[in-house]
Amino acid sequence: MDKKITEEDVIKIAKLAKLELTKQEISRYSMELTEIIEYVQKLNTVKTTGLDPTVSVNGLCNISRSDQQIDYHQTPASLLGNVPRVKDNFIQVKRVIE
Amino acid sequence: MSWPKIESIVESLSSGQTTATENVKVALSNIKKNSQYQTVISTLDKEALERAKLIDLDILNNKKVAKLAGVPFIAKDNFLVFGAPTTAASNILKGFHAPYQATAIDKLESEGAICVAKANMDAFAHGSSTENSDFFVTKNPYDLERVAGGSSGGSAASVALDIVPFSVGTDTGGSIRQPASFCNVVGFKPSYGMVSRSGVIAMGSSLDTIGTFSKNIADTRYVMSIISGRDPLDSTTLDDSFKIVNKHQKMTLSKIKIGIIKEYLADDLNPDVKKVILSAINKIKRMGLVVDEVSIPSIDLALSVYYVLCPAEVASNLSRYDGQRFGYSYLEASNLEDSYLKSRTIGFGDEAKTRIMIGSYVLSSGYYDAYYKKAQTVRTKLINDFNQVFKNYDFLIGPTVPDVAFKIGEKSSSKLEMYLNDIMTVAANLVGIPAISLPAGFVNNLPVGLQLMGQIGKDNQLLDFCQEIEENIC
Amino acid sequence: MNQENNYKLTIGIECHVQLKTKTKLFSGALNVDDQEIPNKDINHIDFGLPGALPVLNSNAIYLASRAAFALNSKPQRFSKFDRKHYFYPDLPMGYQITQYDQPIIIGGYVQFISNNKLVKINITRAHLEADAGKSIHPGNKDYSLVDLNRSGTPLLEIVSEPDIKSALQARQYAETLYLLMRYADVTNGNLYYGNMRFDVNISISRNKDLGQRVEIKNVNSFKSIERAINYEYKRQSKLLDTNQEVRQETRGWDDPKGCTYSLRSKENADDYRYMPDPDLPPILLDEAYIQDVKKSMPLMPDYWFYKLKDLGLDESIIYSLLEDGLDNDFKNLKFIVSLNKEEAKLITNYIVNIEIPLTHESNQKILNIEDRHKLYLSTYSLVSQNRINSTALKILIKDILMASSLPDIDSYIKSHNLAQNSNQDELLEVAINTIKNNPKVTKDILSGQDKAIQYLVGQVMKETKGQANPLIIQDIINQEIEKLKNVKN
Incomplete structure (x- = not known):
């Protein structure tokens, strides 16, 4: 099976991942991704009938907390402290165009 | 000077032979003395000395001496620590200050340990050499021209260089064991869920584990007994009944059965490394226990499974670095899309981008079943195969890495070649079992690590056994 | 179409x-x-x-x-x-x-x-x-x-x-x-x-x-x-x-x-x-968990819907009652389904038209629910015995719902002149005459000056020497004015 990751694929994925790639990068990622995806192709030769995908490697399930307020000892100021632009306690971002 | 065992450090402190302040000063000056190795990204001089002062005051006032009182340590830079920048060695987090702290750091600090510096690493823990750090490369303590390994290279080298008695790191596909092997220290990756991941920057969330670097098993155990345990902030932490205890349980060696993983002794292994490993295994055999070769055929698939699952989780986990709420932000952006694109493109290094690209590809519409789901299913097969072997064997043994530390730049040409460095370490992460790298000898003055693996949740037994090995053959 | x-x-x-x-x-x-x-x-x-x-x-x-x-x-x-x-x-x-x-x-x-x-x-x-x-x-x-x-x-x-x-x-x-x-x-x-x-x-x-x-x-x-x-x-x-x-x-x-x-x-x-x-x-x-949750479920709207439907109630009334059930832990619903058809028809009318609007008024205190139900049952018997007319009844219910405790209904009727007046026809006649004798006031009312009604009410009160409840008088006058309006249109 041909598993070449074309430059078009790379452009499409970069768009999904919000990355801006130069022409050279697009061509390089096309090669690198192809190399890696070809390497992992051997998974498709493995018989896995009757097996479920792993969802919890250490077998835990039903881990939850009770519905109580938790004081994490954080102030809004400490959280907003890392925000590049704050306006009236809001996080300011470039305008969202619908 | 060389750091004694951690329990002795604490004893000297409580008996008044030394002070926390003195310990911190020594650690900080060690960092300076070894600056050519570039082990740390930032130091916490002021904060560490302040904390030391408080601990010294407590001791003067005859307060109870905590288990790690005045013991300096270094944390990999992907642990959120109060008062220190946390960058994960990535430009995208330059200047980020943690508004909360990792549970592991909280636990260490509440027992009096003092974080003196943040260790260098591959950015976001993507790599096996720290060459992917956005800042600089950590040098191997045994050869300045070689890598210290990675991704926790700075943490490993710091202990190897005796800068601090112990350090903490993360292991997603071998990031503790591989640098431990390259730097001749004990590197322990516990069972998945043994230590809380809360406050540690995620790489591959279903694979990430938190562990230690130290000079001996006793210290490993001592620190692990403090940081392990269930954390209400991490839903994947194991119940406290699995917690690592600071108590060595003597073993009846004749009853122990060990399996040498046949696949790990195959052609890829450097023959000189193989010699060292087989000689170590022979010594273990002479302790009077059963050692057999065992085969886990699906182990050859581990790296493929890993390089689907891990990038997928990486791509997902790195979505939050978008320049809007923290970290690097391209402020000159013309619009929102531009802000996203530029912040991420400028902020992330090449390796992060590669993994985001692979991960986004395998998760994208039409490919999920063929890659991600298939890999998680093969992972189940791998888990089953390991469980099968563990029915007959208590521990598995083999090399940690197929080779000794490589030269800086040697493997930069091919990503895949670099990824192959993890071939013997990723299985333990996929299966969730505890694994450790012990110093086993040298090849041309470069260290070789011996890897041991135990059953999931049976970290105490693995450490018990390692203690026996240490006492008998080292 | x-x-x-x-x-x-x-x-x-x-x-x-x-x-x-x-x-x-x-x-x-x-x-x-x-x-x-x-x-x-x-x-x-x-x-x-x-x-x-x-x-x-x-x-x-x-x-x-x-x-x-x-x-x-x-x-x-x-x-x-x-x-x-x-x-x-x-x-x-x-x-x-x-x-x-x-x-x-x-x-x-x-x-x-x-x-x-x-x-x-x-x-x-x-x-x-x-x-x-x-x-x-x-x-x-x-x-x-x-x-x-x-x-x-x-x-x-x-x-x-x-x-x-x-x-x-x-x-x-x-x-x-x-x-x-x-x-x-x-x-x-x-x-x-x-x-x-x-x-x-x-x-x-x-x-x-x-x-x-x-x-x-x-x-x-x-x-x-x-x-x-x-x-x-x-x-x-x-x-x-x-x-x-x-x-x-x-x-x-x-x-x-x-x-x-x-x-x-x-x-x-x-x-x-x-x-x-x-x-x-x-x-x-x-x-076990699933069964525990199941057991803890209340009766759902479907159940009540059919129960109320069996009592012959209109769908619009039913939906009002279903929503109201949420405000009183379904106590009204439980009360209503215990009634017979005639009681249910009348009492749901009080609940939907008097009680529910009152409960939605902010700051309005309302009689506790047990007393409300007692009130409804006793007023039902008043109506069935023809001791009170519908207007007076509405007034009585609304007033008592707003009271802090349930009074003795009989004495309440007496003290508030709410009893069915034996000379109801006489009262009507006085009202009609008063309207006729005050053409200017009537014209004002018709042109929208509602307050002028109070003048007519006063006149009727004077005429009947205060024997009649003013609210009832007002109700009668309103009805007559409505008639005049319809004639005009």
């Missing part, structure tokens, strides 16, 4: 129900609607800081399990959480935690009476998910502002099959869903705060095939659902009538303008790159 005969209308509804947990779905921050300070009820988890991990709120599982039974389904033994990836400023982690292929609820149905027919709408699934924050877009600015207080609020998204056939049915479906969720006690159901938000999928076609699907996002009142669908039906019919194509797209609803508008086309379908969330172990509910 019914326009819906021209094209076949197919509607499916996704409803986001905000669960009434105390804290958020994955963090211990408060889940509140009315926080006025932006970014106040947040922490490292809701903020999506590096290293932050979600921890599931067990109450959300409990409430979702209750919702399952309300939807005539039951919670799944196994379910898990997934990450849905997209970039948006109010989505801090770059992904939403939701349930993709193994949600907590699969299957179920909702039923209601529409145009005298029982309509059953099947439920495809319902899943738990964390809400995003809120973005606001100030006018004429090049920025948007993000508030993460809502980030991580627990939602149950209920997805219906495309079984809905008309705008009316769509509204009724939403109203029924509202009642079900309130009866199951899983949401505060405050529509003003968006506790229930609806995404309406609609397609129209000439034949059996489905037409192009248009989604109307974030409709948040029952009436708007009906209006939005009617608008879309017209818009799309016009396009089809003139052989134009209906675009597959997402549209918004402008309530004041009463129209939908294009948000974005769905041609470039989003690729959400779903994957199981490795931070959250799966949920495995055992049978």
Whole structure:
């Protein structure tokens, strides 16, 4: 099976991942991704009938907390402290165009 | 000077032979003395000395001496620590200050340990050499021209260089064991869920584990007994009944059965490394226990499974670095899309981008079943195969890495070649079992690590056994 | 002519129900609607800081399990959480935690009476998910502002099959869903705060095939659902009538303008790159838990509906009573179904027309419910014995409902001149004469000066030497004035 990751694929994925790639990068990622995806192709030769995908490697399930307020000892100021632009306690971002 | 065992450090402190302040000063000056190795990204001089002062005051006032009182340590830079920048060695987090702290750091600090510096690493823990750090490369303590390994290279080298008695790191596909092997220290990756991941920057969330670097098993155990345990902030932490205890349980060696993983002794292994490993295994055999070769055929698939699952989780986990709420932000952006694109493109290094690209590809519409789901299913097969072997064997043994530390730049040409460095370490992460790298000898003055693996949740037994090995053959 | 005969209308509804947990779905921050300070009820988890991990709120599982039974389904033994990836400023982690292929609820149905027919709408699934924050877009600015207080609020998204056939049915479906969720006690159901938000999928076609699907996002009142669908039906019919194509797209609803508008086309379908969330172990509910939840469920609206229907009550009255049940722990419903048909007819009339409006008046204290029921029963006997007329009765009930305790009814009637007047005809005659003798005042009243009625009431009082209750007099005069108005028209 041909598993070449074309430059078009790379452009499409970069768009999904919000990355801006130069022409050279697009061509390089096309090669690198192809190399890696070809390497992992051997998974498709493995018989896995009757097996479920792993969802919890250490077998835990039903881990939850009770519905109580938790004081994490954080102030809004400490959280907003890392925000590049704050306006009236809001996080300011470039305008969202619908 | 060389750091004694951690329990002795604490004893000297409580008996008044030394002070926390003195310990911190020594650690900080060690960092300076070894600056050519570039082990740390930032130091916490002021904060560490302040904390030391408080601990010294407590001791003067005859307060109870905590288990790690005045013991300096270094944390990999992907642990959120109060008062220190946390960058994960990535430009995208330059200047980020943690508004909360990792549970592991909280636990260490509440027992009096003092974080003196943040260790260098591959950015976001993507790599096996720290060459992917956005800042600089950590040098191997045994050869300045070689890598210290990675991704926790700075943490490993710091202990190897005796800068601090112990350090903490993360292991997603071998990031503790591989640098431990390259730097001749004990590197322990516990069972998945043994230590809380809360406050540690995620790489591959279903694979990430938190562990230690130290000079001996006793210290490993001592620190692990403090940081392990269930954390209400991490839903994947194991119940406290699995917690690592600071108590060595003597073993009846004749009853122990060990399996040498046949696949790990195959052609890829450097023959000189193989010699060292087989000689170590022979010594273990002479302790009077059963050692057999065992085969886990699906182990050859581990790296493929890993390089689907891990990038997928990486791509997902790195979505939050978008320049809007923290970290690097391209402020000159013309619009929102531009802000996203530029912040991420400028902020992330090449390796992060590669993994985001692979991960986004395998998760994208039409490919999920063929890659991600298939890999998680093969992972189940791998888990089953390991469980099968563990029915007959208590521990598995083999090399940690197929080779000794490589030269800086040697493997930069091919990503895949670099990824192959993890071939013997990723299985333990996929299966969730505890694994450790012990110093086993040298090849041309470069260290070789011996890897041991135990059953999931049976970290105490693995450490018990390692203690026996240490006492008998080292 | 019914326009819906021209094209076949197919509607499916996704409803986001905000669960009434105390804290958020994955963090211990408060889940509140009315926080006025932006970014106040947040922490490292809701903020999506590096290293932050979600921890599931067990109450959300409990409430979702209750919702399952309300939807005539039951919670799944196994379910898990997934990450849905997209970039948006109010989505801090770059992904939403939701349930993709193994949600907590699969299957179920909702039923209601529409145009005298029982309509059953099947439920495809319902899943738990964390809400995003809120973005606001100030006018004429090049920025948007993000508030993460809502980030991580627990939602149950209920997805219906495309079984809905008309705008009316769509509204009724939403109203029924509202009642079900309130009866199951899983949401505060405050529509003003968006506790229930609806995404309406609609397609129209000439034949059996489905037409192009248009989604109307974030409709948040029952009436708007009906209006939005009617608008879309017209818009799309016009396009089809003139052989134009209906675009597959997402549209918004402008309530004041009463129209939908294009948000974005769905041609470039989003690729959400779903994957199981490795931070959250799966949920495995055992049978005992499921049975416990089932046992804790109250009687649902369907049960009461048929009970009330058997008493011969009108549907509009029934729906008022079903909603009212929520305000008094179903005590009124329990009381009503214990009555016979005649009692029920009269007493539900008091409840719907006097009691319920009173309970909705702010700051209005009301007699406790046990005494209310006693009051209704004793007044029923007054009426059946013909001891009081209907106007006087309404006055009496309203006054006593507002009293702090239940008085002795007989003496209350006496002291307030509310008894059925033996010379009622005489009173009527005096009233008619008073109107006739005051043509100017009457003219004023007719021209809208209602206050002038008080003058006439005074005149009648004088004439009858204060023997009659002024409110009754006013009622009689009002009736006569109404008659005059009708004559004029």
